Amino acid sequence: xxxxxxxxxxxxxxxxxxxxxxxxxxxxxxxxxxxxxxxxxxxxxxxxxxxxxxxxxxxxxxxxxxxxxxxxxxxxxxxxxxxxxxxxxxxxxxxxxxxxxxxxxxxxxxxxxxxxxxxxxxxxxxxxxxxxxxxxxxxxxxxxxxxxxxxxxxxxxxxxxxxxxxxxxxxxxxxxxxxxxxxxxxxxxxxxxxxxxxxxxxxxxxxxxxxxxxxxxxxxxxxxxxxxxxxxxxxxxxxxxxxxxxxxxxxxxxxxxxxxxxxxxxxxxxxxxxxxxxxxxxxxxxxxxxxxxxxxxxxxxxxxxxxxxxxxxxxxxxxxxxxxxxxxxxxxxxxxxxxxxxxxxxxxxxxxxxxxxxxxxxxxxxxxxxxxxxxxxxxxxxxxxxxxxxxxxxxxxxxxxxxxxxxxxxxxxxxxxxxxxxxxxxxxxxxxxxxxxxxxxxxxxxxxxxxxxxxxxxxxxxxxxxxxxxxxxxxxxxxxxxxxxxxxxxxxxxxxxxxxxxxxxxxxxxxxxxxxxxxxxxxxxxxxxxxxxxxxxxxxxxxxxxxxxxxxxxxxxxxxxxxxxxxxxxxxxxxxxxxxxxxxxxxxxxxxxxxxxxxxxxxxxxxxxxxxxxxxxxxxxxxxxxxxxxxxxxxxxxxxxxxxxxxxxxxxxxxxxxxxxxxxxxxxxxxxxxxxxxxxxxxxxxxxxxxxxxxxxxxxxxxxxxxxxxxxxxxxxxxxxxx
Ligand SMILES: Nc1nc2c(c(=O)[nH]1)N[C@H]1C(S)=C(S)[C@@H](COP(=O)(O)OP(=O)(O)OC[C@H]3O[C@@H](n4cnc5c(=O)[nH]c(N)nc54)[C@H](O)[C@@H]3O)O[C@H]1N2
Ligand SMILES: Nc1nc2c(c(=O)[nH]1)N[C@H]1C(S)=C(S)[C@@H](COP(=O)(O)OP(=O)(O)OC[C@H]3O[C@@H](n4cnc5c(=O)[nH]c(N)nc54)[C@H](O)[C@@H]3O)O[C@H]1N2
Ligand code: SF4
Ligand SMILES: [Mo]
Numbered sequence: 001x002x003x004x005x006x007x008x009x010x011x012x013x014x015x016x017x018x019x020x021x022x023x024x025x026x027x028x029x030x031x032x033x034x035x036x037x038x039x040x041x042x043x044x045x046x047x048x049x050x051x052x053x054x055x056x057x058x059x060x061x062x063x064x065x066x067x068x069x070x071x072x073x074x075x076x077x078x079x080x081x082x083x084x085x086x087x088x089x090x091x092x093x094x095x096x097x098x099x100x101x102x103x104x105x106x107x108x109x110x111x112x113x114x115x116x117x118x119x120x121x122x123x124x125x126x127x128x129x130x131x132x133x134x135x136x137x138x139x140x141x142x143x144x145x146x147x148x149x150x151x152x153x154x155x156x157x158x159x160x161x162x163x164x165x166x167x168x169x170x171x172x173x174x175x176x177x178x179x180x181x182x183x184x185x186x187x188x189x190x191x192x193x194x195x196x197x198x199x200x201x202x203x204x205x206x207x208x209x210x211x212x213x214x215x216x217x218x219x220x221x222x223x224x225x226x227x228x229x230x231x232x233x234x235x236x237x238x239x240x241x242x243x244x245x246x247x248x249x250x251x252x253x254x255x256x257x258x259x260x261x262x263x264x265x266x267x268x269x270x271x272x273x274x275x276x277x278x279x280x281x282x283x284x285x286x287x288x289x290x291x292x293x294x295x296x297x298x299x300x301x302x303x304x305x306x307x308x309x310x311x312x313x314x315x316x317x318x319x320x321x322x323x324x325x326x327x328x329x330x331x332x333x334x335x336x337x338x339x340x341x342x343x344x345x346x347x348x349x350x351x352x353x354x355x356x357x358x359x360x361x362x363x364x365x366x367x368x369x370x371x372x373x374x375x376x377x378x379x380x381x382x383x384x385x386x387x388x389x390x391x392x393x394x395x396x397x398x399x400x401x402x403x404x405x406x407x408x409x410x411x412x413x414x415x416x417x418x419x420x421x422x423x424x425x426x427x428x429x430x431x432x433x434x435x436x437x438x439x440x441x442x443x444x445x446x447x448x449x450x451x452x453x454x455x456x457x458x459x460x461x462x463x464x465x466x467x468x469x470x471x472x473x474x475x476x477x478x479x480x481x482x483x484x485x486x487x488x489x490x491x492x493x494x495x496x497x498x499x500x501x502x503x504x505x506x507x508x509x510x511x512x513x514x515x516x517x518x519x520x521x522x523x524x525x526x527x528x529x530x531x532x533x534x535x536x537x538x539x540x541x542x543x544x545x546x547x548x549x550x551x552x553x554x555x556x557x558x559x560x561x562x563x564x565x566x567x568x569x570x571x572x573x574x575x576x577x578x579x580x581x582x583x584x585x586x587x588x589x590x591x592x593x594x595x596x597x598x599x600x601x602x603x604x605x606x607x608x609x610x611x612x613x614x615x616x617x618x619x620x621x622x623x624x625x626x627x628x629x630x631x632x633x634x635x636x637x638x639x640x641x642x643x644x645x646x647x648x649x650x651x652x653x654x655x656x657x658x659x660x661x662x663x664x665x666x667x668x669x670x671x672x673x674x675x676x677x678x679x680x681x682x683x684x685x686x687x688x689x690x691x692x693x694x695x696x697x698x699x700x701x702x703x704x705x706x707x708x709x710x711x712x713x714x715x716x717x718x719x720x721x722x723x
Contacts, residue, residue, distance in 0.1 A: 010037055010537040011462040012445050013051050014113040015603050018180040018187035019450045020047050021538060022054075024441075024465055031055045041541035042458040046188035048180055049601050049613075056610035057439055058466070062680055064422045064436035065472050075424065075434075075678070080473060080481075083433055088485035090416040090432070091128075094389040101385040104132035106372065108395020109604055111135070115509045116437065116475030118448045121393065124479045127486040131356060131365075132378060132387050138371040139401055140302065142705040143310040144183055146366060147318055149352050150564035153554030155367055156342050156452065157335060159318055160184055161297040162545055163192045163455050165331035167201035168293035170286070172228055172317065173303020173709070175211040179598050182301050185454035190216070201293070204286060206231070206278075207303060208595055209623065209665050210658035221286075222660040225593045226710030227276040228300070229309040229574065231283065232316035233267035234276075238287040239323055240264060248325030250560060253550045259563035260319055263571055277660065291324050295331025303595065306708040310700040312574070315567045322562065327549075334545035335552055338452040339459035339528055340516045343554065359385050363704040371704035372401050373696045376410035389416040398426040399605040399671055402706045403646045403696035404689045408674075420478060423606065424678035426671065426689075437475035441465040446513045446533075459528060460539030461513065476509055570702050590644065590712035592628065594693055597667050605669035608687075609679050620670040620687030622651045624715065625659040632717055639718045642666070644711055647692035650718055664715055666690040668708070 009024045021040025025033045034052050036045035057063060067083035068075045078086075094102050105125060111117040125133060137145070145155040161169060163186050174182065176189040186192055193216065196203055205214040206221045206228070214220035223231060239245050240261050247254050269280035290296045298320050304313045318333075326332030354364035360377045363370055370378075375397065379387045390411070398408045411417065411430035419428035422436040437443075445462040468474065473481075514530035522528040522542055533540065550558040601613045608614050622640060634640055640653045642664065651666065659665060670687025672679055691708075698707040 006032065009465045011441060011465050012447060012460060013047065013054060014110075014440050014445060014447070015050050015053070015607075016180050017182050017185050017450050017453065018043065018046070018048070018189070019185055019447045019454075020051065020187045021460065022047065022051060026465070029466070031058070037538055039538035040460070041539050042185075042454060042456055042460075043187035046191070050603060050607060053603070053607045053610045053613050054441060056612060058441050060609060062423065062609055062678055063439065064424070064434060065469070066436065068424075068434050070432050078433075083435055084481050084485060087418045087433055087435070087482065091389055091391075091418075091486065094415060098388050099385065100129045101132050102388040103128055103130050103391070104134065104375070104378070104387040104389070105130070105391040105393065106375065106395050106397055107135040107393045108397070108400070109136045109140070110394035110606075112449045113447075114394065114475060115444065115446050115448065115513070116479065117394065119509050119512050120476050120479035120483070124483045124486070127483045131368075131370075132385070133369045134372040134375050135369055136372070136395060136400065137366070137369060138373065138704060139306065139706045139708065141183060141305055142366055142371075142703045143305045143314040143700060146311055146353060146703045147315045150566065151315070151318060151561050153556075154343055155352060157552060157554065158183055158453055159321065159327070159333045160336060160453065160455055160545065161299040162295070162331050162334045163189070164195070165544070166196060166295050166297045167199070167331060168290055168296035169193075169196060169201070169203035170206065170290065170298040171203065171213065171217075172206045172298070172300035172313070173305070173307075174299065174301030175207070175213045175598065177213040177216065178211070178600050179302075183453055184299060184301075185450045202289070208593075208660040208663045209597065211597070221278050221282060224275070224277045224660065225595050225663055226307045226309065228304050228307070228313045229316060230267065230272040231276045231278055232313060232320060233264050233571070234269045234272040234283055235287050235320060236260065236264040236316065236323065237267040238269065238284055239291065239320070241268075242288070244287070244291040245323045246325040247322065248327070249329055249547065250322060250327050250549055253553070253558060254322065254560040254562055256561065256563040257323065259568060260323065263563070263568060295329065296324065296326050297321060297331070297333045303709050306706055307710045308698065308700060308707050309570075309574070310705050310707075311702040312567060312570050315564075319562060322560065328547045330544070330547075335548050336452055336454055336545055337457055337521050337542075337548060338454075339457070339520045339522050339542060340446065340448050340451060340513065341520050342448065342452045343552070359383070363699070366703065371699065371706065372397060373403075373699055373704070373706045375401070376403065376407040376696065379410040379413055388414060390414050391418050391420070392427060392431070393420040396425055396427045396605040399669055399689050399691060401696075402691055402694035402698070402708065404671070404691035404694075405647055406696060420475070423609065424676075425606065426674050426677050429674070429676035429678075435473075435478050437478055438468050438472055442468045442472070443474055444510060446509070456544055457542035458539050459517070459522070459533060459542060461530060461533035462537070463534065476507075480507060566702060573701070588645070588712070588714075590714050591662070592713050592715050593663050594642070594644065594690070594711040594713045595663055595665050595709045596690065597623075597665050599667055602667065602669055608670070608672055608681050608685070614681065614685040618652065618685055618687070620651070620667060621654040623656055623659050623665040624653050625661045625663070626655045626657060627661055628659075628664075628715070629653065629655045632715060634715075634717050641716050641718050642693060643714045643716075644693040644695060646695050649688045649690070649692050651688045664713065666693075
């Protein structure tokens with residue numbers, strides 16, 4: 001008989017950047033409800049439809065709990081000892097035969113949502129001594145981080161829109177009503193946006209699609225994909241030509257305003273309108289309204305980061321915030337002060353960008369990593385330092401990185417691949433061994449990254465909801481064991497037997513969280529430590545963002561570099577680049593531009609194994625303007641062919657007036673219909689991999705970030721492309 005005892009647990013949702021607090025009720029060790037924690041000082045009860053997927057992941061029979069090995073008879077469970085022995089021996093064999101750089105690692109997005117990975121993965125990565133490191137950064141926020149590095153001196157000083165106190169917000173290329181916000185941890189973002197309006201403020205969306213966010217905005221401006229840089233140049237042009245510039249509180253330590261003025265003066269709303277599609281008068285009033293608002297902030301995200309001028313666009317957004325006097329003031333663009341400090345002084349030996357170049361395509365590294373768009377060719381191109389073995393951690397590059405077919409094929413060429421992941425999916429099916437860590441509800445959590453990106457300073461620690469089975473391993477244990485084995489030729493090898501075991505046990509994440517909290521900004525002032533957080537399971541409010549410049553700058557002389565030379569040179573090359581993009585479109589019939597989107601019940605590529613997330617009508621659809629459909633004789637619901645330089649897919653279409661004509665939108669993360677993956681997704685809901693179309697050769701020219709928006713494609717009716 002079921003016991004009546006119901007227990008209540010508080011835990012963070014780690015699926016997206018909103019880091020909502022959850023109230024989870026259990027009966028007989030079964031989850032009976034997942035609700036928003038009303039007392040969480042940041043999320044205040046907010047959750048989205050994805051939160052319940054945590055229950056499905058926990059219960060999912062397809063989720064691996066123990067290591068598996070690929071054999072001629074399929075996947076077989078093996079012991080942890082055998083798994084670690086074989087992984088270490090294979091990786092070392094590659095190193096001995098071909099050198100350290102022949103082993104590569106790719107870390108996916110959930111790595112930054114995972115406490116164990118944040119603390120222990122870096123040590124493991126260092127133990128490999130390879131320069132072939134890759135991550136989801138280069139299909140995501142690389143431009144923002146590069147801008148922060150060159151302007152503020154550190155890649156983690158990320159400017160955040162002070163949503164709760166602003167009067168005027170411009171959003172470029174983000175759809176926070178669906179994505180729940182990114183590089184802007186702001187759970188319940190829709191409520192916060194509505195509050196701006198209720199207080200008499202406004203927000204405006206600039207996007208090639210009239211999105212869910214645009215629908216509730218005060219104004220929506222359609223923009224041609226990839227042309228935001230021109231719109232921003234013209235916006236800055238208006239600031240200077242109408243003499244609206246002011247550096248405000250950052251004037252005393254901001255360099256090079258005159259370089260910006262000289263750079264933008266050729267760009268007027270009228271000259272850029274034919275490129276961007278944005279009406280000149282509307283652009284002018286946007287700038288004037290922004291400059292007359294008391295507190296204003298301009299924010300851009302994935303749609304402007306993962307495009308051809310991603311870095312320049314993110315740079316100009318930050319410049320726009322600065323030269324209108326809105327940096328480091330309440331209601332403008334500010335910086336967090338997290339309880340767990342993420343800014344560390346670097347040695348100064350390396351600058352963190354372009355310290356090294358990739359072997360095949362000579363792409364610059366950032367924070368020690370190369371752009372993932374070059375991973376496939378680094379595996380398939382023969383020569384010294386060719387990648388022979390690969391480790392993937394919490395990632396699915398086959399579905400998430402450009403030219404998906406190419407990377408899928410390249411993974412077949414590896415001598416050895418190990419994945420640290422709990423699903424056999426489109427990528428990990430190529431692994432020889434899979435090492436599964438505990439799921440989120442079985443492990444403690446402190447959000448190192450997203451507290452640091454939150455628009456309100458708070459701190460919260462979650463104890464595991466479920467006690468882990470002793471036979472299973474945490475991510476910390478996996479990384480420590482692998483580090484120990486890969487470092488066996490140095491100091492770590494001196495420790496053996498119980499000494500090693502006790503070091504491994506003591507070195508859990510909790511100890512480090514406690515130390516960091518005590519040493520951090522609120523250690524003394526608020527008595528913040530692990531015990532204090534355990535005693536306050538809803539989390540602790542540490543107040544709104546506060547002005548913190550120039551103290552928080554890491555640049556030489558603590559100055560803001562308004563005009564880093566790499567970016568200025570980028571603008572000077574802009575016109576040449578534009579020609580280069582336009583030409584292939586005209587020559588090849590790729591006359592439409594592909595962009596992406598997200599769906600409320602998806603999380604990149606990996607929640608689709610939860611039936612509750614995919615049920616209902618198929619949502620992996622191409623969105624097309626009715627006129628583009630009419631001119632191609634395409635009807636609602638029909639299957640169309642979309643073709644790019646590198647690939648071709650077929651996908652059902654949904655017709656709308658909410659798309660800019662000439663633009664097609666397809667969500668990423670789908671395409672589960674492949675052989676060898678052990679996922680329980682019906683064919684009708686497997687969707688299509690849009691990254692078969694994105695081009696690994698099309699990159700943001702400055703950072704090497706992948707271009708995932710603004711891909712030239714040809715769109716045809718299925719039958720007409722078959723003849
Ligand atoms: N066309 C297009 N492509 C895109 C984007 C786009 O907008 N358009 N967006 C890009 C962006 S922003 C991102 S962040 C990337 C994401 O790309 P990736 O990071 O490569 O892919 P994910 O889908 O996040 O991969 C999740 C994997 O992590 C595993 N996982 C989940 N939690 C854990 C954990 O705690 N530990 C371990 N070890 N594994 C775990 C899951 O089982 C799954 O296999 O996709 C990018 N790709
Ligand atoms: N439900 C759900 N939430 C998620 C995720 C998910 O997969 N599902 N993924 C998480 C991750 S990893 C991230 S990084 C964040 C991303 O969060 P967001 O940045 O909000 O991402 P999107 O919702 O894809 O919004 C990008 C927008 O850019 C627009 N766009 C495309 N090209 C251009 C262009 O050239 N110019 C302009 N101005 N706009 C353009 C698209 O139409 C789209 O509306 O979301 C996170 N949250
Ligand atoms: S918004 Fe993000 S963090 Fe909040 S419940 Fe949904 S997936 Fe989880
Ligand atoms: Mo992302």
